[in-house]
Amino acid sequence: MNAPLHCEIPAGLLDDAQALSDxxxxxDGDIVKQITDYITIPAKSPSFDADxxxxxxxxxxxxxxxxxxEAQKVDGLKLEIVRMxxxxxxxxxxxxxxxxxxxxxVLMYGHLDKQPEFTGWRNDLGxxxxxxxDGKLFGRGGADDGYAVYASIAxxxxxxxxxxxxxxxxxxxETCEESGSYDLLPYVxxxxxxxxxxxxxxxxxxxxxNYDQLWLTTSLRGMASGVLKVQILTEGVHSGDxxxxxxxxxxILRQVLxxxxxxxxxxxxxxxxHCEIPAxxxxxxxxxxxILGDQIYKRFPWAHYDCGGATTFALPTTTDPVEALLNRTWxxxxxxxxxxxxxxxxxxxxxxRPYTAFKLSLRLxxxxxxxxxxxxxxxxxxxxxxxxAKVTFESAGGATGWNAPxxxxxxxxxxxxxxxxxxxxxxxxxxxxGTIPLMNMLSQGFxxxxxMVCGVLxxxxxxxxxxxxxxxxxxxxxxxxxAHVMAQMP
Numbered sequence: 282m283n284a285p286l287h288c289e290i291p292a293g294l295l296d297d298a299q300a301l302s303d304x305x306x307x308x309d310g311d312i313v314k315q316i317t318d319y320i321t322i323p324a325k326s327p328s329f330d331a332d333x334x335x336x337x338x339x340x341x342x343x344x345x346x347x348x349x350x351e352a353q354k355v356d357g358l359k360l361e362i363v364r365m366x367x368x369x370x371x372x373x374x375x376x377x378x379x380x381x382x383x384x385x386x387v388l389m390y391g392h393l394d395k396q397p398e399f400t401g402w403r404n405d406l407g408x409x410x411x412x413x414x415d416g417k418l419f420g421r422g423g424a425d426d427g428y429a430v431y432a433s434i435a436x437x438x439x440x441x442x443x444x445x446x447x448x449x450x451x452x453x454x455e456t457c458e459e460s461g462s463y464d465l466l467p468y469v470x471x472x473x474x475x476x477x478x479x480x481x482x483x484x485x486x487x488x489x490x491n492y493d494q495l496w497l498t499t500s501l502r503g504m505a506s507g508v509l510k511v512q513i514l515t516e517g518v519h520s521g522d523x524x525x526x527x528x529x530x531x532x533i534l535r536q537v538l539x540x541x542x543x544x545x546x547x548x549x550x551x552x553x554x555h556c557e558i559p560a561x562x563x564x565x566x567x568x569x570x571x572i573l574g575d576q577i578y579k580r581f582p583w584a585h586y587d588c589g590g591a592t593t594f595a596l597p598t599t600t601d602p603v604e605a606l607l608n609r610t611w612x613x614x615x616x617x618x619x620x621x622x623x624x625x626x627x628x629x630x631x632x633x634r635p636y637t638a639f640k641l642s643l644r645l646x647x648x649x650x651x652x653x654x655x656x657x658x659x660x661x662x663x664x665x666x667x668x669x670a671k672v673t674f675e676s677a678g679g680a681t682g683w684n685a686p687x688x689x690x691x692x693x694x695x696x697x698x699x700x701x702x703x704x705x706x707x708x709x710x711x712x713x714x715g716t717i718p719l720m721n722m723l724s725q726g727f728x729x730x731x732x733m734v735c736g737v738l739x740x741x742x743x744x745x746x747x748x749x750x751x752x753x754x755x756x757x758x759x760x761x762x763x764a765h766v767m768a769q770m771p
Contacts, residue, residue, distance in 0.1 A: 426736065606712065
C-alpha cells in the first residue's frame, strides 16, 4: 500500500488542514456551548432596552466573554473592559506582534448586543431558548454576531498552535452596534493611540451569499431612521360622527410618505438619496449573480396560498439576479418597522384615532452621507403638512454606508487561497444591505487598510427575525480563514 503524500509547509505559513482541525475541535468542545449560554441572555441593544444598565444583561455577556478570553491564556494577550460614564462598555484585547519587522495592526471587531425578540418563532424555538439542530444553533444574536469574539480568539490560537508569526492584533468588541454604534465613536477616539497603524480590519458581522465559499463584503448601505407621527386630534372620537369631516391621521401620513416614496414601485423620489454605482461593483454584482442565480430572492420566506389547487407565492420586486443584488445593496429603500396609535384588533372599536406614528428605516446607498439625508428627510416630511396637522419626524440618527477600498494583491490572494483551502471554491464578493457604522469610520481613519468584512449570515439565517441561526460548519471554516489571512499579512 502506498504511503500517503505529505506537503512540506514552508516556515511561517499556516498548515490549513491542521488549522481547520484545531478550530473545529474548539468549536465542538467549547465555543458552541459558550454561544449557547450567550443566546439565553436577553442582552438587547440600548435602543430597545432603555434600562439596559439596570437590567445588567449587557454587562453579563461582556463579563462572560472577557472571562472566556482570559481563560484561553493566549500567550502575550492583555484584556480590558473599558467603561465610560453613561455608555455601554467595550472589550479591548491586545496581542504583540511575533512577525519580524511588522509595524501594522490587525483590528478584529465584533459586538455582543442584540436585536429584540420579534415574533413568529417556530413552536420549539425562541429568541432566548437556544437549540442546536443539524449544525445550526438557533437563537437571537449567536450569528449576529455574538460568535465573533470567540471565533477571533480561536483564529489567533490556531496561529499560536503552529508557531506562525503574526502581526500585532487588537480586538474591539462593542455593545451598541444594533443601536447604530452611537457609543462607539467616543471609545475609538479615546483608544486611537492603542489601535496603532491599522493595516487590516477583520469584521465578522456580515453575511454570505451561500455556505459553499468564503464571501467578502464589498459595500454596506447606510441608514437613516426615526419616528414619523401625524396628529389631527387631541383624543379619539366616534368614527361615524367625525369621519368625512375630520381627516384620518393615517391618510395624512400616507400623503406625507408619498413625498418620499413611489408606493407602486418602492422607488425613493429625492435624487439626493441615490448615487452612481461604481463600475467595479456592477461587474462584481454580475459575477455574483452568475453564482447565486435565483437563490438571491428565493431564499426569503415568501407568503403563499392555495389558488385553484395551485400554490401561489408572493413575488419579489424583480427576478433579475443582477437587479436583485443591486436593489438590496446600492438602491435606497424605505421600510416601516413599527407602528403606534393603533389598538389591537380585538380592541379596535369604531373610533377615529387621534394620531398615527410609524417607525421608518431608510436604507441609503453606500456613498450617500447619512447626516445630510436625515436633515433632508426631516424637512421633506414635516414641511407644509396637509390640513395643518401636527407632523413630526423625530430622528433616531443615521449611519453613512461604506464602500470597500481597492483590494491589495496579497489580500486578494489570501482570501482566494483560504476559500479554496477550506471550501474548495474561490472567494465570492457581495454587497450587503445592512449597516455596520464602524466600517465607514475606520475607512476614514485608516484609508489604506484592507477590510476583511465577512460573516455567517447566509441564506435563511434570518438575523433580526424569527428562527435566527448560526451555521456552525460554516463558522468553523470562516474562523480558519481568518487565521489564514492574518498569517499572510505582509
